Amino acid sequence: MRIEFERFGGFAGMRLRATVQTETLPAAQAQEIEALVVAADFFDVPPNLSAPQPAADRFQYEVTVTDGERCHTVRADETAVPVTLQPLLRRLTRMATRN
Amino acid sequence: MTVSTAGMRSAGMRPAGMRPAGMRPAYMRSACMPQHHVHCFIPPHMLKEIAERGSPAQRDRALKTLLVSEQLRGQREALTGLPGLATRALAVGKQRNVYDAENGSTLPGRLVRAEDAAATGDLAVDEAYDGSGATYDLYHDVYERNSIDNAGMRLDSSVHYQQGYDNAFWDGQQMVYGDGDEDLPETERLFNRFTIALDIIAHELTHGVTQYEAKLAYWDQSGALNESISDVFGSLVRQRALGQTAAEADWIIGAGLFTPRVNGVGIRSMKAPGTAYDDPVLGKDPQPAHMRDYKQVDYDNGGVHINSGIPNHAFYVVARELGGNAWEKAGRIWYVALRDRLEARSDFAAAARITHSLAGELFGAGSLEQQAVRTGWTEVGISVEGGDTGNGKAGCLGAPAAALATLLWPLGGPRGQVG
Numbered sequence: 001m002r003i004e005f006e007r008f009g010g011f012a013g014m015r016l017r018a019t020v021q022t023e024t025l026p027a028a029q030a031q032e033i034e035a036l037v038v039a040a041d042f043f044d045v046p047p048n049l050s051a052p053q054p055a056a057d058r059f060q061y062e063v064t065v066t067d068g069e070r071c072h073t074v075r076a077d078e079t080a081v082p083v084t085l086q087p088l089l090r091r092l093t094r095m096a097t098r099n
Numbered sequence: 100m101t102v103s104t105a106g107m108r109s110a111g112m113r114p115a116g117m118r119p120a121g122m123r124p125a126y127m128r129s130a131c132m133p134q135h136h137v138h139c140f141i142p143p144h145m146l147k148e149i150a151e152r153g154s155p156a157q158r159d160r161a162l163k164t165l166l167v168s169e170q171l172r173g174q175r176e177a178l179t180g181l182p183g184l185a186t187r188a189l190a191v192g193k194q195r196n197v198y199d200a201e202n203g204s205t206l207p208g209r210l211v212r213a214e215d216a217a218a219t220g221d222l223a224v225d226e227a228y229d230g231s232g233a234t235y236d237l238y239h240d241v242y243e244r245n246s247i248d249n250a251g252m253r254l255d256s257s258v259h260y261q262q263g264y265d266n267a268f269w270d271g272q273q274m275v276y277g278d279g280d281e282d283l284p285e286t287e288r289l290f291n292r293f294t295i296a297l298d299i300i301a302h303e304l305t306h307g308v309t310q311y312e313a314k315l316a317y318w319d320q321s322g323a324l325n326e327s328i329s330d331v332f333g334s335l336v337r338q339r340a341l342g343q344t345a346a347e348a349d350w351i352i353g354a355g356l357f358t359p360r361v362n363g364v365g366i367r368s369m370k371a372p373g374t375a376y377d378d379p380v381l382g383k384d385p386q387p388a389h390m391r392d393y394k395q396v397d398y399d400n401g402g403v404h405i406n407s408g409i410p411n412h413a414f415y416v417v418a419r420e421l422g423g424n425a426w427e428k429a430g431r432i433w434y435v436a437l438r439d440r441l442e443a444r445s446d447f448a449a450a451a452r453i454t455h456s457l458a459g460e461l462f463g464a465g466s467l468e469q470q471a472v473r474t475g476w477t478e479v480g481i482s483v484e485g486g487d488t489g490n491g492k493a494g495c496l497g498a499p500a501a502a503l504a505t506l507l508w509p510l511g512g513p514r515g516q517v518g
Contacts, residue, residue, distance in 0.1 A: 011299065055271070056329075057269070
């Protein structure tokens with residue numbers, strides 16, 4: 001499974017990015033992340049989760065998961081992120097590098 | 100102003116392939132564009148029920164939501180008789196509550212310090228309390244504004260929001276602060292708590308003022324102006340608290356937010372945009388200081404935290420030219436522009452024209468103040484005589500586009516921002 005993650009915005013306006021190839025991770029870590037993708041029901045999350053209006057200094061996320069034949073991209077405003085997707089975003093944020 | 104006028108003004112004819120200037124850009128996706136803002140999810144009649152019959156906390160929340168509801172703007176008299184409203188309207192002086200979100204996401208959290216209560220010893224709590232007070236003081240003492248809504252609104256802040264939350268924001272009703280990288284080992288931390296810098300606190304509160312006044316749309320040039328207004332008054336609150344003149348101030352936004360591991364003095368520099376940080380991990384401050392370096396990007400709502408460097412620097416130059424305390428003259432011109440003249444989709448050229456015109460009205464045509472405003476905008480490559488470009492996009496007002504804008508936003512446009 002391959003995951004591309006980006007976070008934009010926030011007060012500081014800095015970009016965060018991560019590219020995760022689970023096959024290259026230690027087995028426990030790979031399992032943890034794949035479980036978060038499953039728990040988020042990621043491939044059924046709507047591709048655009050927009051807040052009714054963009055909110056000042058909040059984050060925006062863009063996540064693409066490729067798993068075999070399946071590929072899905074989700075763009076989400078922080079205020080519109082479903083509870084089930086939050087743990088995955090939090091995990092990816094901590095794996096990301098800035099710039 | 101009537102917002103429908105703003106919508107029409109900024110909707111322009113455009114080259115093929117470009118969206119109407121007033122439309123929400125494609126990078127924010129249009130699926131939810133015409134929806135009402137979040138406060139409308141609970142209808143006003145239900146809020147009134149809650150305001151009358153709910154628990155004290157529910158009543159307070161419902162009242163706040165009613166008060167910020169765009170549909171009820173200008174109709175506050177319709178709310179008279181609701182419990183709690185009289186005390187709110189009659190509130191004298193600062194009213195502050197600080198809550199502890201206890202590392203969760205539920206707002207506001209547990210009340211830990213109310214107005215006139217003693218310091219708690221929790222740095223974030225006490226900084227949020229003192230910082231919102233200093234912000235209230237600038238607006239009140241210098242610009243005669245009674246809180247965010249100019250109607251004595253209580254200033255609510257929640258600290259310790261979530262874990263490892265590198266951010267602060269105004270959510271439309273209150274301020275919210277994360278603790279930075281508190282969840283990481285100390286050797287890996289880049290961000291301190293977000294209450295550490297007074298200008299961050301004032302920046303967030305000013306998003307609230309903008310929400311009640313110009314309602315600047317949070318994308319492209321109007322979004323960058325929105326961000327810049329927050330940086331301007333953020334910096335002015337700090338300068339006034341420190342007793343610094345324009346020449347003495349560092350004009351840094353977010354000084355102290357970085358840990359010593361970061362090579363940087365803060366998040367943004369109004370004096371020298373693009374120089375605040377240059378770090379192996381964080382990269383380099385991307386802010387331009389001149390229109391020739393304006394960055395068209397498809398993230399951050401069109402680079403609102405990037406291109407704010409341009410109007411930020413214009414304000415700095417005005418203050419530098421005038422000398423003395425920046426909040427007295429330059430700040431007054433910007434404040435009156437925010438309160439009376441800027442509109443939801445004002446762009447940089449509109450801000451230049453408006454502040455130049457206001458400087459003439461407030462200080463006299465051809466005055467040193469008006470000359471300074473011209474110099475400020477000229478230094479960043481913007482004419483004070485330019486016409487609107489419709490939120491930063493070339494075009495002129497055309498009837499079809501104006502009609503489209505009216506159709507899309509029958510109430511006069513999407514909220515400028517909910518903070």
